[in-house]
Amino acid sequence: MTRHNRSLFKRLLYGFISVMMLIWLANLALDVYETRTSKRRDMQRELRASALRIMVLMQTVGERPPEQIKPLVHKMEQLHYALYTELGWYIPALQTQVWRHGALVYASEDQGLPPTDAAAGPYGQPLKDGWVVSVETDAATGVTVRMATEVIGEWMLQVSSIGYYFAPLLFSIPFLLLPAWLIIRVGLRPLKSIVGEIEERSATDLSPLAPSPYLELSPLVGSVNRLMERLTERLEREQEFLIDAAHELKTPLSIIQINADTLTTTRTAQRVEDAGQGLRTGVERATHTVHQLLALARSGGDRDHTSLMPRDLVELVADRLAQAGQIAATRHVEIELQAPERCMLAMHLESMASLIDNLVSNAVKYSPEGGRVTVAIAEADGRIVLSVADQGPGIAPEMQRKVFERFFRLPDQDQAGSGLGLAIAERAAARNQGRIRLANRDDGPGLQVEVSFDGVRE
Template sequence: MRTIRSQLLLGLVGGTLACTVLAGGAIYFKVLEESNELFDYQLRQMATTLPTTQAASPARRQHGDPEEEVVIQVWDRNGRLKYISTAEHGLPAAARPGYSTLAGGDDRWRVYLAEREGDRVQVAQSVSAREELAARLALRSLLPFLAMLPILGVLIYAVVGRSLKPLNRLAQALGRRSPSDLQPLAERDQPPELKPVVAAMDDLLLRLDHALHSQRAFVADAAHELRSPLTALQLQLQLAERATDGAQRAVAFTKLHQRLDRAIRLVQQLLTAARQEGGTADAAPAPVDLLELARACIGERYDQASARRIDLGIVESETDPGGPSLSGNADSLHILIGNLLDNALRYTPSGGRVDVTVAHTGQEVLLQVADDGIGIPPAERERVFDRFYRGAGHAEWGSGLGLSIVRSVANAHGATVTLGDGPTGRGLLVTVRFRISGTLVR
């Protein structure tokens, strides 16, 4: 691909040359028009003022000056040619008096025929001679422009190079940056044309700095959170190795499996959170049937709920039985619903109830998950969306990532997540509101 300098140079010089050629053509036709009018006037003057009674010897044609490229012919009233200015060209008489164009020899002739005292006087001039004169005049007019083209090319090259220096300085400034130096660029000394580019780069650097900071914080938190379950897993393995009988060994291995399951779930949650926050789960939006997706998530957890005698089901909408379809990422929404159901099942006591509702209100699409578990105190309902935050007094083990992942997926779909009391006044009600604008594809 050509450089900007070469593109500008070729474009400007080529455009100037094209304009010069067009101007030359316009000048040529304008000069030809003006010269034709002038030469026609001269032909008429000569035909009406030349003496017809004076005999003259044939004159030799003068080459080089179109004004002298003239053939004069005189016929008497009997049609006998009585005078011709040059024997080199003999033209027939025009059909009628006035201006006309005749063909003679290898050229065309512009003639004027005048009738005077019974004689006919015809004055002719070569059309090619007129065109040659117009071309010479047009070329002379364009010679200064053609001579200036090399100088213009040098000037354009120098001016373009000088104009591109701020862009080169900007590239050098970016090239000197390190991954840890993401401060905004100096927009003050930039030309107006580059300020939008610098502003866009500053915005990109700011978002990149925020993403790197979030990634570093996530890695640090993840390392801290993984240390405890891995240490507990190692200790439980040591206890299993030290067991003296089969019963102790069976209990130790049962607890070892439990801790291993917790560690696996924590790693899975960490990977899911990293994928959602890093944007790697982004995909082209597609229609998603939210009701069918909720039913699928409930089906995946039906055995788990049955084992704890928890009534897990979906509340059907009588006014909108088909369920709304959203434009979004089905995998991400599956993760959102799955995390809400996992949290509800984990903190709902045996014999409790978990209900899922999907409804279209006309202005938004609602996804609600309600349980009658221990709930979340109002003072902690905002903090539980932070990564690795677990409220005090919870006997159930958790990673503290579920609601953080839910909010991340919701934000990616332009939705909001709110927490409230359950329908019976106890437990928790999680409401995810999807705006219809840009998401509903019914």
């Protein structure tokens, strides 16, 4: 099933369109609010002007009876309607009431408003939402005019205003989107050029990319160059590893080849026995080297610390010492464990077991017959420390860093080995968030190896 990747170009373009729409909507809301506010204010002003004209009329007619007043006030209402009629606008409903000395002398039809309550007076008449009112009073004549009207546009936008609001958006879209499309497309060209440069390279070309003149792309180019640098270093290490491994396997394979040839050509019993022993020695050495190479590869193949699980370090060490006991017994070496009952440490089980095995086997190998190897587990300064001490010849301080290199063996070394034990131990310690340190013992001959862990404990 084909997975469609997201488009950065479309993301930027849609973002531009979204911002443009938000600005337009905000402007539309502000414009509608201001239009409605100004409309109410204008209608309030017009309503007050009409009320004042009726007030002047009432001052003119004096104390005439209501029957004579009604036609005159009705004509004034028609003058108020005339403006809306001439412009062809929607004609709003209008209600007019006139009081004289507290008595209602004129009331127009209640167009959309609750019925007039004469007993409530001019200030107690009910008013609905969407209506404005103007009350004018003349204390000298005792006349009060109350006029109320609904506001145009309070409940709908006029059809002509729809075009007014949408026309700028419709006209501006092509003139804004086309430049935006062009700007984004041109702006992404430097990124495409970097992609093209990487695509054109061969699988073996890990040379750094040319620095980008753009501030935003410089971190990307820098990250890619650092990644290529790490890959180059790793490939170089792996190549060195293959060369060293081939060189290390060359000797036991040569021994196997020589002794195999001897077995096929000699007839002397002693020569046959010696060749058989040499063949077994070569096979054992080659097998040991292969196992060590596999342990080295596994010890640092995965540095993901999220795979560390809390386990009892004391239980694991005791189990590995039990397996090493047979080898120690053949050399009459005693192994002593000094540890608390429990010590929980977040660890990777396989690499931690490889670390313990290599440290203990090295200590047993280099201790003299009848010697003692001390394995201790302690907690100091918030860290868990695993130490392995032997009674061997130790290592000169200037050589203690060199022995962690793969296939390195001390010049005066007479013990058989591949030179990988401490390299495996160092990588296994690092995988378990630990650091390894060598030191010659102060209380006598021998080497002490300490591994301190900062891993999560429970």
